[in-house]
Amino acid sequence: MAEILLKDLYKTYGETPAVRGIDLTIAENEFVVLVGPSGCGKTTTLRMIAGLEHITAGDIFIGDRLINDVPPRDRNIAMVFQNYALYPHMTVYENMSFGLRLRKVQKGEIDIRVKEAAEILNIEELLERRPKQLSGGQRQRVAMGRAIVRNPQAFLFDEPLSNLDAKLRVQMRTEIKRIHQRVKTTVVYVTHDQVEAMSLADRIVVMNNGIIEQVGPPQEMYDNPKTRFVAGFIGSPAMNFVPCKLTTNGDGLSIKLTDGVDLKVPGEREKRYRPHVDRDLILGIRPEHLTECRQHTNEQQQDFGCDVSVLEPMGIDTMVFMEIANVEVCARAAPDAVKNPGETMTFTIDMQKMHLIDPSTDTVL
Amino acid sequence: MSMNRLVGETYSKRLFVFWIPLFLFVFVLLFPFFWMLITSIKTDAELYNRRISPFLVRDPTLDHWKLLFNDTLFVQWAWNTLWVACASTGISLFAGVLGGYALSRLVFPGSTIFSIWIFITYLVPPALLFIPLTGVMSFLGLHDSRLSLVFSYPTFLVPFCIWLLIGYFQTIPKELEECARIDGATRIQAMVKIVFPLAIPGILSAGIFAFTLSWNEFLYALVFLSSPENKTVPVGVTGELVLGDVFFWGPLMAGALFGSVPIAIIYSFFVEHYVSGMTGAVKG
Ligand SMILES: Nc1ncnc2c1ncn2[C@@H]1O[C@H](COP(=O)(O)OP(=O)(O)OP(=O)(O)O)[C@@H](O)[C@H]1O
Ligand SMILES: [Mg+2]
Numbered sequence: 001m002a003e004i005l006l007k008d009l010y011k012t013y014g015e016t017p018a019v020r021g022i023d024l025t026i027a028e029n030e031f032v033v034l035v036g037p038s039g040c041g042k043t044t045t046l047r048m049i050a051g052l053e054h055i056t057a058g059d060i061f062i063g064d065r066l067i068n069d070v071p072p073r074d075r076n077i078a079m080v081f082q083n084y085a086l087y088p089h090m091t092v093y094e095n096m097s098f099g100l101r102l103r104k105v106q107k108g109e110i111d112i113r114v115k116e117a118a119e120i121l122n123i124e125e126l127l128e129r130r131p132k133q134l135s136g137g138q139r140q141r142v143a144m145g146r147a148i149v150r151n152p153q154a155f156l157f158d159e160p161l162s163n164l165d166a167k168l169r170v171q172m173r174t175e176i177k178r179i180h181q182r183v184k185t186t187v188v189y190v191t192h193d194q195v196e197a198m199s200l201a202d203r204i205v206v207m208n209n210g211i212i213e214q215v216g217p218p219q220e221m222y223d224n225p226k227t228r229f230v231a232g233f234i235g236s237p238a239m240n241f242v243p244c245k246l247t248t249n250g251d252g253l254s255i256k257l258t259d260g261v262d263l264k265v266p267g268e269r270e271k272r273y274r275p276h277v278d279r280d281l282i283l284g285i286r287p288e289h290l291t292e293c294r295q296h297t298n299e300q301q302q303d304f305g306c307d308v309s310v311l312e313p314m315g316i317d318t319m320v321f322m323e324i325a326n327v328e329v330c331a332r333a334a335p336d337a338v339k340n341p342g343e344t345m346t347f348t349i350d351m352q353k354m355h356l357i358d359p360s361t362d363t364v365l
Numbered sequence: 366m367s368m369n370r371l372v373g374e375t376y377s378k379r380l381f382v383f384w385i386p387l388f389l390f391v392f393v394l395l396f397p398f399f400w401m402l403i404t405s406i407k408t409d410a411e412l413y414n415r416r417i418s419p420f421l422v423r424d425p426t427l428d429h430w431k432l433l434f435n436d437t438l439f440v441q442w443a444w445n446t447l448w449v450a451c452a453s454t455g456i457s458l459f460a461g462v463l464g465g466y467a468l469s470r471l472v473f474p475g476s477t478i479f480s481i482w483i484f485i486t487y488l489v490p491p492a493l494l495f496i497p498l499t500g501v502m503s504f505l506g507l508h509d510s511r512l513s514l515v516f517s518y519p520t521f522l523v524p525f526c527i528w529l530l531i532g533y534f535q536t537i538p539k540e541l542e543e544c545a546r547i548d549g550a551t552r553i554q555a556m557v558k559i560v561f562p563l564a565i566p567g568i569l570s571a572g573i574f575a576f577t578l579s580w581n582e583f584l585y586a587l588v589f590l591s592s593p594e595n596k597t598v599p600v601g602v603t604g605e606l607v608l609g610d611v612f613f614w615g616p617l618m619a620g621a622l623f624g625s626v627p628i629a630i631i632y633s634f635f636v637e638h639y640v641s642g643m644t645g646a647v648k649g
Contacts, residue, residue, distance in 0.1 A: 052543050073549045085540035089562045099548035150548070 002063040002153040003028050004049065004186060009058035011044050018044040020210035022058070026154075031180055031187045035197040036207035036233070042190040045207075046156050049188060050079050062153060073102075078147035079156040082163065084139045086131035092142050093127040099150045117148040120182060137168045144179065154186040161196065173199060194234050198222070206230050228362040231284050231355060237319060239355075240290070240329045244283040246276050246356070255283055255356070258325040261304045266351050273356060276365060284355035284364070287319065287330040292337035293346040305346050308339050320345070398622065398629075405429050405619035412614060429615030438593050439620060442601035446624070449511050449597060450579040453518035457575050460519065461526025462568060466556060468527065469534035470542075480531065487524035494520060495588050502589055513589040514597070518579045525578070526571040533567030534560065569635055577628055598624040 004026040011019040019041040026032045034042045047053040049060060051072035060067050067075055078099075087095050093114060100110045118124045121141045131139060140160060147155055160176075161169045177200055180187060191197055197204050198218045206213045206221065206229070214221065214230045225231035231239050245256045246265075253265040253273055263283075265273060293303050309328075312319040318338045320331045322345075331347055339345040356365045404412065406425045411417065433439045467473075468480045498517050499508075507513040537560055545555040561568070586600040593605060602620040606613045 050543075050547055052546070071551075072543070072546045073551065075547075077547065079544065079547050081540045081544060083538065083540060085538065085544040087541060087545070087559055098545070102549040102554065146548070 002186060003061075004154060004188065005059075005061040006045070006049070007059040007061070009045070009048065009060065010056045011041070011048060011053065012056050017210055019048070022207075022212055024205060024212065024215065026186060026188060029184045029186055031189065031200060031202045032205060033189045033191060033197040033201035033203075034205045034207055035191055035194055036213075038192060040207045041210040042192070042207055043158055046079075046158055046188060046190050049154075050077060050156055051075050076153045077156060078150050078152040078154075079158070080143045080147055080160045082159045084131075084143040084160075084163075086139055086142055086146075088131050091128050091130055092123065092134070092145075095131070095142060096127075096146045096149050099146070113149050113151070114145075117145045120148065120179060121145045136164050137172060140164065140172055141175075144176070148179070148183055152185070154188065157187065157189040159191055160189075161191070162193075169196075176200065195236060198234070204234070206233055208233075224364075225355070226364055228282070228284070228357045228364065231357070231364060235286055237287050237330050237332075239284050239286045240327070241357070242283045242285070242325050242327050242329060243359075244281055244325070244356075246273060246279055246281055248277055253277065255281075257283070261324065263302050263304075263349060263351060263354075273365060276356070276358070280359065281365070282357040282359050284357050285349060286353065287332040289350040289353040290329070290331040291348055291350075292331075292333040293348045294337075302351060303346055303348050305344050308341050308343055308345050310341060311338060398625070401618040401622040401625075405615055405622060407615065409615065429613075429619045432613075433616040433619045433623075437605055437616070438596070438601065439598075439623075441594050442596050442598045443623070445511055445595060445601075446580055446597040446599075447627075449514045449518070450576050452515040453522060453579045454572055454575040456515070457519045457522035457526050458568065458572050460523045461530050461571055461575075462561070462564075464523070464527040465530025465534055466560065469531045470539075480527075483524045483527055487521060487528065491521065491584050495585055498585070499588060508589065509591050509595055511590075511595055514579075514582070514585055517585050517589065518582060522575045522578060526575055529571045529574070530564070530567055533564055533570075537563050573631060573635060576631065580624075580628060 004024075006022050006024040006026075009019055009022040010017070022041075022045060024032075034045060036042055044053060048055050049062075051067070051070060055068055062075060062077070087098065090098065096114045096117060097110045100113065105113075114127070115124070118127060121144060123138065123141050123145060126134060126138060126142070131142070134142065140163075143160070157176075161172050164172060173196060176189075189200060198221075201218050203215060204218055204221050205215050208229050213233075214226045216224075221230060221234045225234060228241070232241070243258055245258075247254055247256050249262075249264065252267065253270050255263040255265060257263070306322045306324060308320055308322055310321040312321070313335060317332045318335045320333050320338060322329055322331065333345075333347075337345075357363070358365055403420070403422050406427065406429070407422055408424055408426050408428070411422070411424060417423070464483070468476060468483075495517075498520070502508050502513040502517070505513075505516075507516065541559050541563070542555045545559045546552065550558065581599060582597075583599045586597045587604075590596050590600060593601065596604065598620065602617060602624070606617045606620065
């Protein structure tokens with residue numbers, strides 16, 4: 001229920017930098033997901049917001065309050081840990097009411113709030129159990145209940161679903177979204193799973209190597225990645241990167257792959273790419289925009305043939321792996337259109353959806 | 366230990382790998398108690414008669430026990446031992462819990478070196494340490510006082526407790542405390558309300574060990590105490606019931622048995638906690 005402001009935040013452990021200058025404004029009631037590969041500083045950032053880690057440099061504001069030196073208990077936030085951190089010697093009820101009891105909230109009030117949170121989370125029958133007697137999913141709910149009961153200014157989640165099996169994870173993901181819609185609060189959520197990030201976030205923050213690569217709503221991150229890292233990180237299976245050369249082709253521009261395939265650049269992008277003519281670039285194309293040749297629905301789709309090397313059926317689609325310009329490339333095709341490995345298949349590439357990347361700066365042009 | 370038969374195990378195999386070793390083990394453990402008991406209730410004539418079986422008692426008598434309780438200061442010794450053991454265990458646990466917590470959780474300059482030094486002090490043999498300690502005790506005016514033991518036993522009990530508890534505290538996930546601090550607890554509250562309750566098995570183990578060590582301690586008690594009424598059981602029994610080369614076996618054994626029973630009771634009472642304390646691990 002408050003804005004969180006991170007200003008030029010740094011954290012070093014001894015000599016090793018973990019977070020190297022983060023600027024981020026998290027709006028009231030916004031669900032922000034920090035996502036990035038292992039070791040990129042997500043947990044460290046979250047722990048600095050929680051007050052569990054000293055800040056090396058920079059400022060953190062919650063609401064209008066500078067909280068750099070405020071101890072965790074006075075920050076009015078709640079955190080859900082990866083291993084849930086339920087107090088083993090207390091019942092679920094005692095776990096959930098622990099924070100309120102410390103704050104000397106009246107018994108009746110505690111009871112009302114615990115019951116209410118238990119109802120939201122569907123754990124009313126578990127209140128007298130101890131953490132040992134709960135399943136993974138139930139522990140997860142209790143951990144969230146303990147956070148909800150406190151009615152904090154912000155929720156912090158550190159990979160809360162990573163200890164659950166795949167099916168339960170999807171289920172709890174929806175649950176978390178439902179709870180956020182019901183209990184409106186600012187949420188900072190850490191995960192390394194980009195699917196989780198896409199499905200939960202109002203805004204995604206992609207981190208790499210201690211810095212923020214890009215911030216934006218999920219769809220924008222998918223449609224318009226700004227760097228090669230984000231382009232490769234968001235989306236599953238990952239975007240293909242193929243070395244290419246931008247050349248002039250009469251009035252227009254075209255992209256030449258090293259093995260001779262020639263792709264025409266859509267007219268409206270010509271102006272954007274014109275300064276980079278004759279340079280070696282990288283073509284980024286998602287598997288879903290590289291499919292079997294069908295009837296063309298728009299003229300920006302271009303065809304080329306290629307030998308299939310491996311097939312991975314997913315049910316709804318089949319992933320087709322092949323080699324273009326000495327790079328392994330993945331395409332997503334309808335199962336009935338797929339040829340057997342070794343055979344040549346014709347693919348269509350949707351040039352409206354492709355990206356050109358400058359290899360010297362790794363930025364998307 | 367599970368009493369369930371393992372899959373594929375025959376009864377005869379089980380007899381050899383389980384019941385016979387178990388029986389031997391129990392026999393070896395309990396034999397000293399049996400020996401103490403029968404020796405303490407035999408008449409001297411029977412005790413020194415080599416032609417009858419030493420494992421049987423023909424003519425049980427309580428004479429040795431009466432002598433022990435009526436004609437020696439045994440009750441006083443037992444009381445002294447209990448008093449000293451409780452006091453020094455209390456002091457050592459208090460220091461051990463705080464020290465163990467600090468060394469396992471707080472990072473301060475020199476904390477690693479400090480814990481190594483604590484271990485080294487534990488390695489200093491009492492047979493060396495009693496010499497300077499004697500000087501210290503007479504300087505403090507505690508010579509021939511039970512307090513001298515209360516203050517000297519912690520020299521080996523505190524390092525021992527700290528080391529045992531550092532290991533135990535490390536098995537308690539740090540997140541529990543962090544979560545408590547976010548929930549609204551101060552560092553002290555998190556320690557008292559979350560960590561200590563979870564460390565009870567470890568604290569109990571340390572306490573039992575410390576209690577046993579001080580209950581049985583011999584050297585310091587022998588050196589620091591001289592008047593019979595101040596002595597502890599180990600020193601009193603050996604000092605007053607062995608005169609020159611004459612061993613009063615009956616009362617000696619009665620005293621030894623009476624001295625070891627409280628420890629045995631405490632052990633069996635806390636054994637559940639004790640075992641889990643030795644193996645560590647708090648499951649989330
Ligand atoms: N207590 C610490 N002492 C020293 N270095 C640390 C400490 N905690 C984290 N680091 C380092 O800081 C960097 C960032 O760690 P962090 O835990 O924030 O990564 P993360 O993004 O949460 O990764 P993961 O997805 O694996 O949880 C890593 O290189 C890590 O090795
Ligand atoms: Mg992490």
